[in-house]
C-alpha cells in the first residue's frame with residue numbers, strides 16, 4: 001500500500017467533528033479515588049456537590065461508567081466557531097532539527113481566548129444556563145481560563161465573576177480587559193469581598209495571591225449568592241471529559257492517514273489538556289488494543305507529579321473544596337515568584353494521578369529557560385508564537401526528536417500545542433534580556449508543603 005502524502009495541516013470537515021466526548025474513566029480498572037467531604041471524610045454525594053457546582057456537571061464528575069457522552073447541539077454550534085482544530089505536521093521543525101522523527105501537534109490556540117480552555121468553558125456555561133442560573137464565579141491565574149469563560153458566558157448571556165490572582169491582575173492588564181470586553185467582572189484575589197479573602201489578607205499582608213486562594217474566594221462567592229454556581233477550568237474530571245474533544249479529533253485525523261503515534265506528549269498544569277489529548281489513545285491502551293508512550297511535562301519549579309506525593313489533599317488554600325486524591329505538593333505550596341508561565345497548580349487531576357500511579361504514563365520536569373529556548377526555536381520555524389505552558393510540551397517533543405536523531409529511529413511524536421503566548425511577552429522579554437532564571441525547590445521547601453496535607 002502506498003503511503004498517502006501527509007499535508008502540513010490535517011483539517012477535519014465540519015461534519016466529521018466528534019459528536020460525543022469520551023470518558024476514559026469507563027475503561028479504567030482502578031477508578032480514580034472519590035472526592036471526599038473535608039469534614040466527614042466520606043465520599044461527596046451529588047446533593048452536597050450541587051450546592052457548589054451545576055447539577056449536570058456534578059453528574060459528569062461522578063460518572064465513572066459512561067464511555068461516551070453526547071455533546072449538546074448548542075455546544076457543537078459554538079465549537080464550530082473555532083473547531084475542528086488543525087492537526088499540524090511539523091515538517092519545518094523536523095527539517096530544522098534534522099531528525100528522522102515525524103512530529104505532529106494539535107493546535108488549540110485558534111480562538112480569541114488563545115487556548116484549549118474554551119472547550120470546557122462553553123460546556124460549563126451551557127449547563128449553568130440550562131439549570132436556569134444567573135451566573136457563574138471562577139478563578140483565573142494567568143488569565144486564559146477567565147478569558148475563555150467570559151467568552152462562553154457572553155455567548156449564552158450569563159453573568160461571569162472572575163477572581164484573578166493579584167500578581168496576574170497587575171502584570172496582565174490586557175487579559176483583564178479582554179475579559180471585561182466580554183462582560184465579565186474581574187476582582188484581584190485575595191480581595192476584601194469574601195470572608196476567606198479577608199482572612200488570607202490578614203494572615204499574609206501584601207500577598208500577591210495564588211490559584212488556590214482565588215478558588216476559595218470564587219467558591220465562597222458562588223455559595224453566598226442566589227442563582228450562582230462555581231466553575232473550574234482544570235483539575236476536575238468533568239473538564240478532562242470536555243477536553244477529550246482534542247484527543248478524539250486528533251485521533252480521527254491521524255486515522256484518516258493511517259498514522260499511529262509512538263509517543264504522545266502534553267504539558268501538565270491541572271491536567272486537562274493532557275488528559276483530553278491522551279484520553280482516546282489511553283482508552284486503547286487500557287483495553288489492550290494498542291500501546292503508546294504518554295509523557296506529562298511539568299515545570300521543575302512546580303513538580304507535582306515528579307516530586308509530589310499521591311495523597312488526599314485540599315484543592316484550594318482556604319480548604320473549602322472537597323478533598324481529592326492526587327499527586328500534590330500540598331495546597332500551601334506556592335511556586336517561586338520567578339516562575340513565568342502557568343502550570344502553577346499544586347496538584348494534578350485524579351484520573352491522571354491514578355494512571356500515572358498505575359504506570360500507564362510517564363512524567364518529567366523541565367526548567368523554564370530551556371522551555372523558552374524551545375518556544376523560540378519553534379516560533380522561528382513553525383510561525384506560531386506558543387504559550388509558555390504549551391512550550392513545556394514543545395521542549396519534550398524536541399528532546400524526543402533529538403533522541404531519534406541520535407538513534408536513527410523514525411518515531412512518530414504527537415504533542416498538544418495548547419495555546420498562543422501573545423499575553424506572555426513580559427516573560428519572553430525577561431528571557432531575551434537574560435533576566436530569566438531557573439528555580440528548583442529544595443527538598444526542605446517541598447517538605448513544608450507536604451506538612452500541610454490533611455491528616456486523619
Ligand SMILES: *Cc1c(COP(=O)(O)O)cnc(C)c1O
Nearest residue numbers: 144234269270271272273389419
Ligand atoms: C491553562 C493552560 C494550560 C494548563 O492547564 P491544563 O489543565 O493542565 O491543561 C496549558 N496551556 C495553556 C495555553 C493554558 O491556558
